[in-house]
Amino acid sequence: MPSEGSYQSLSELHRSRVVEYLHRNGVSSRADISQALGLTPAAITKISAKLIELGIISETGTVEGKRNRRALGLTLNNSKYRVIGVKFARSLVQIGVFDISGLQHSLLDLPPVKDAHISDTISEIKRIIRDLLRNDPNIIAVGMSVPGPYLRHDGRIAVVTSMPGWTDISYADEFENAFPVPTFIEHDARSGALAESLFDPRITSDTIAYYLVGEGVGLGVMDHEQLVNGDRGAATEIGHISIDINGRPCKCGNVGCLECYCSAVAVHQELIDSDILAQDHPDIASMTHRDACNALFAASNAGNARATELLRNISRYVGYGCVNIINAYNPRQIIIGDIMAQAGDILLTTVQKVLRERIVPEILNSTEILLSTLTSDPAITGAAATAANQFLRYPSLFARNT
Amino acid sequence: MPSEGSYQSLSELHRSRVVEYLHRNGVSSRADISQALGLTPAAITKISAKLIELGIISETGTVEGKRNRRALGLTLNNSKYRVIGVKFARSLVQIGVFDISGLQHSLLDLPPVKDAHISDTISEIKRIIRDLLRNDPNIIAVGMSVPGPYLRHDGRIAVVTSMPGWTDISYADEFENAFPVPTFIEHDARSGALAESLFDPRITSDTIAYYLVGEGVGLGVMDHEQLVNGDRGAATEIGHISIDINGRPCKCGNVGCLECYCSAVAVHQELIDSDILAQDHPDIASMTHRDACNALFAASNAGNARATELLRNISRYVGYGCVNIINAYNPRQIIIGDIMAQAGDILLTTVQKVLRERIVPEILNSTEILLSTLTSDPAITGAAATAANQFLRYPSLFARNT
Numbered sequence: 001m002p003s004e005g006s007y008q009s010l011s012e013l014h015r016s017r018v019v020e021y022l023h024r025n026g027v028s029s030r031a032d033i034s035q036a037l038g039l040t041p042a043a044i045t046k047i048s049a050k051l052i053e054l055g056i057i058s059e060t061g062t063v064e065g066k067r068n069r070r071a072l073g074l075t076l077n078n079s080k081y082r083v084i085g086v087k088f089a090r091s092l093v094q095i096g097v098f099d100i101s102g103l104q105h106s107l108l109d110l111p112p113v114k115d116a117h118i119s120d121t122i123s124e125i126k127r128i129i130r131d132l133l134r135n136d137p138n139i140i141a142v143g144m145s146v147p148g149p150y151l152r153h154d155g156r157i158a159v160v161t162s163m164p165g166w167t168d169i170s171y172a173d174e175f176e177n178a179f180p181v182p183t184f185i186e187h188d189a190r191s192g193a194l195a196e197s198l199f200d201p202r203i204t205s206d207t208i209a210y211y212l213v214g215e216g217v218g219l220g221v222m223d224h225e226q227l228v229n230g231d232r233g234a235a236t237e238i239g240h241i242s243i244d245i246n247g248r249p250c251k252c253g254n255v256g257c258l259e260c261y262c263s264a265v266a267v268h269q270e271l272i273d274s275d276i277l278a279q280d281h282p283d284i285a286s287m288t289h290r291d292a293c294n295a296l297f298a299a300s301n302a303g304n305a306r307a308t309e310l311l312r313n314i315s316r317y318v319g320y321g322c323v324n325i326i327n328a329y330n331p332r333q334i335i336i337g338d339i340m341a342q343a344g345d346i347l348l349t350t351v352q353k354v355l356r357e358r359i360v361p362e363i364l365n366s367t368e369i370l371l372s373t374l375t376s377d378p379a380i381t382g383a384a385a386t387a388a389n390q391f392l393r394y395p396s397l398f399a400r401n402t
Numbered sequence: 403m404p405s406e407g408s409y410q411s412l413s414e415l416h417r418s419r420v421v422e423y424l425h426r427n428g429v430s431s432r433a434d435i436s437q438a439l440g441l442t443p444a445a446i447t448k449i450s451a452k453l454i455e456l457g458i459i460s461e462t463g464t465v466e467g468k469r470n471r472r473a474l475g476l477t478l479n480n481s482k483y484r485v486i487g488v489k490f491a492r493s494l495v496q497i498g499v500f501d502i503s504g505l506q507h508s509l510l511d512l513p514p515v516k517d518a519h520i521s522d523t524i525s526e527i528k529r530i531i532r533d534l535l536r537n538d539p540n541i542i543a544v545g546m547s548v549p550g551p552y553l554r555h556d557g558r559i560a561v562v563t564s565m566p567g568w569t570d571i572s573y574a575d576e577f578e579n580a581f582p583v584p585t586f587i588e589h590d591a592r593s594g595a596l597a598e599s600l601f602d603p604r605i606t607s608d609t610i611a612y613y614l615v616g617e618g619v620g621l622g623v624m625d626h627e628q629l630v631n632g633d634r635g636a637a638t639e640i641g642h643i644s645i646d647i648n649g650r651p652c653k654c655g656n657v658g659c660l661e662c663y664c665s666a667v668a669v670h671q672e673l674i675d676s677d678i679l680a681q682d683h684p685d686i687a688s689m690t691h692r693d694a695c696n697a698l699f700a701a702s703n704a705g706n707a708r709a710t711e712l713l714r715n716i717s718r719y720v721g722y723g724c725v726n727i728i729n730a731y732n733p734r735q736i737i738i739g740d741i742m743a744q745a746g747d748i749l750l751t752t753v754q755k756v757l758r759e760r761i762v763p764e765i766l767n768s769t770e771i772l773l774s775t776l777t778s779d780p781a782i783t784g785a786a787a788t789a790a791n792q793f794l795r796y797p798s799l800f801a802r803n804t
Contacts, residue, residue, distance in 0.1 A: 069786050116464045149732075151764070159438060177442065207632060223625075223630050223632065226625075226626075228731070229625060230731055230767075231607060231609040231734035231768065232732055233732070234728075234732040234765055235730065236730065237730070241643075241726050241729045241730060242722070242726065242760075243645075243647045246646070253760055253761065254725060254760040254761070255760070271454060320644070320647050321645065323645050323656060324644065327639040327640075327643045328637065328638065328639070328640075329643045330631075330632025330633050331632065357655070358644075358656040359656070360655055363551070363636055368505060
């Protein structure tokens, strides 16, 4: 992700601020934008003329202005530009088309991937994306979300517990020049943080954490608008931060990794090892991790006391992760997403209980815990957000290409 | 700390880049600077003229140029500007004068602070600083380092284990307008990270972690040049990240906090509870934490096997902290500083052993662990760095004031 230093000029930076403002606030007058961004009316006139010329924004109707005067409204041409999002998540690959407001136009699930057939899967992904691009010239970019830790410079993932085959793939080599539009690759939880920040109206802070509790456990952190990446892109690996130095051994080499206690894979294993769902789901071992977790949530909702007890216990571990997130990154808002977020209230109340036990009130009172409500899975939306974010930050770059 | 967005203009940003380049590289030609920063020779000529006019840099002798031509050298007027650094560390307060290259001119230790007399201590600090400023008109700023978590907007510390009195002090209210020069306040470990980055020539990366293992355990992280602060300035609290969810209770409310296992306070307590140093130091209970730790290091060096065993055990905990730092922030360089760093080789080799056991080689091979070698204590140097950093980033702001 380019930093602010990457803007070629102040005017490009200002253009991106105007586009982001319209993205967040919808139809707005030039006076509103001027006041909100602290740019002079003359500068806004100039910037909006350029963006209209590029086809990125339009004038639309009138809005209420100062002293009851009516002013022309400006709006982002959301529907004009679309992006493709691709989500890689161990055995799952999804491909969707989104507009740059995050609205999903189509979604395709590939058949479950086997470790031995990854290269076939990659060929299939390329074929599908090329077809989509051929049929829709308004698609301006492809975004991909991959399970971490994603080594940015190498274009590879350092370790994927439970599907090692993916670590041999160079995503950058395979995809970055494979299509006639640019491709952006991001760690799944970081792309989720982008999606929450761009597409969820409840997210008002620029310092947030998206806490992905799915097949793996991941985290994306924005600290004052900047994603925390680390030297090689391997930062914010909350799933491999140990919560118990004498705990369960993890395939990453560490022991007591959070992922060993509350990922969907770990929950599924606990369900297989116990007989909690044996009566309703004798086939529990052959279910997908997601289906097994959903079966647990349903059993708890239906009043199965042992299911509720297990779910509370797992939720406490999700809470221990939140305690570490607060001490490590002090985000204003933490959004819990992916499979475990479907547990709903029981998860949220248990997490909040753990936080009250373990975080000083001074900090806790300024930290909000939310469950993700993005209509589709945040990781696929995040893949789209990774592409949309580039567009919102460097609008004229894309306009020139179309 | 202002972000890049705070620069009032591109030219101020470019001026700070030139000043930082000269700070890091010493005497350089205009052509060297032009090439290194990617700015045109014409721009460098203009920027250097302005900085010479402001008295921030000077022309000095000649340096080897291209095609054996001699070129005039530019140099930062290090000796012209000085800063005051103040270190607050529970019972210790130190006040030093430094030049902006980090060279220490004077250092004063206040008598140990008692919790009941903090307001007297504050009056005394103000009197000393005002005296220093009166006697040296070239002092341009005051930097202060305080033990974390420091709540930036409130100007207060949320919790200081073992000296709660400090949490009632608003550093911002007490000091920010107390002197005729600006005062900058920074969390101690973050100011240490600034000091390492500005003053230690071994630090070549812009993504580093300064790991303070002293009376408290703290961390300052720079991710691609930006300090990780969190929403309220309470991020990177490694000392309160739990390494054992069922571990020792900590005064912060959490359990199993790293600080409970390897801070100088924890080490001192283990020495009091055991009889390892009883023969040589029957007064161990009344020693300062620092002296007790130094006694342990000396005993280990002198061949006391039980001292060495305890030191190895404590060093493993320092290592568990490093494992968490790598998974949380993926820094290129980790610098271990403060009291425990004095343990030297035994600490470093034990930490490296823990990392080999618990971090994937792919990441470990690109992570360097160093012991701090700053001539004085990094936290007091860090206080100075906090002020010097502002000068290096916003040079013309200060030049205008002098």
